[in-house]
Amino acid sequence: MTNWKNICNLTGYYTSPTLTLPLICDGALSSITWSQTLGQGDKVVVQSKVSFDGYNWTEWRECVNGGSIPDISEDTYIANTKIVIRIIIDATDHVSPPLISNDITLYFEPVIVFNNKGDVKCKPEIWITKIDSGDFSLINTSRINDEFKFVNLVDQEVIYVNNEREDIQTSHAVTYRYKDFNDNYLNFPPGKNILRATGKAKIKFRYQFGLLQ
Template sequence: MSRWIQLINLSGIYTSPPFSIPIEADGVISKVSWDADTPEGSSIVVQTRYTTDGYNWSEWRNCTNNGQIPEVNEDMSLYNLQLVFRVLFNSSSYDTSPKFKNIAFDFEPVIVFNNDGDKICNPEIWITKVENGDFSIVNLSHNNDEFKFASLVNNETVYVNNETQDIQTSLAVTYRYKDFNDNYLSFPIGKNVLKINGKADIKFRYQFKFA
């Protein structure tokens, strides 16, 4: 039946050329969304697949509008990632015709911190700010818990020992306690998906704790 429908032009496929993702990250929060008209008796299916070496491609996976791009998540490295999407059109009659208008892909880099210990981890962190402005780390895995500094200065380095609650800055005669939201980093056992707000180079030092 599907072959016969194709012969009488009641179904079709559009396949995009491969395109690179302009992000390098250890993982991302991804989203795909599109705008289409599907009158009664017609349908549109959007699918994606990916490669990380330019040769070996994943299987086609069905997408959900405004949902995550299949298999592209916080556990997937985005170095050299390429995507392809295709749109499957179907109609039961010449009187109904689906229309595909546009599609958008969104990517937000994240850091995944796996606490492999038996207790909460309170790491040391060095934050070297890039451009003036605020900086924060939001733990998406644990109630969007936020660690935040306001009004940091370009090239300033802030050191925080989250265990002892000590804060130091590379700026002379400056104290950053007043610019901190007083919510020190605390990583529960297991996976912690961290969203970074603000431009900065960051470095962690930590030791897992065991019972």
């Protein structure tokens, strides 16, 4: 329905082209941010919709500046996911219309989802192949950012950790890595554990879920 603001060109909207997220991951921490200048009574609404298969789309959902992107959660599998952004502007006059920056920033940080399907805590074995020298850590965001961390690793070094036995081995000759470890072994409670990785590495888990008899 046409109203007075439509006739006076005081309302309008812009829809972005379809964007494809260049990610393939278990899920991602996300955020959306923008800058805006509003007069009294002015309003700017930013919305998003998402498609996970390129055909079916979610409904338009309002975004919160600095908040996460609707429909994309930490455990939402992402593979060539598509997103569209829409901006709706509602002004009170033509003299000082609301302004929004040309750049809307979308941020994504891939995460690893370790779903412990057992009844008790899981202490997996893990192999870490370091890419570039430096530190590596896994941060369990589901467990008050519990951190498993090694420092001073060497490029292409392979670290093996048996978290059940608290045993650490390295492919780096004549080296012991206990002193470079924060002594916080992996210990995943039942359910989904959302893990952030810092530092470049290839990782592999081996585990068995425990069930109460």
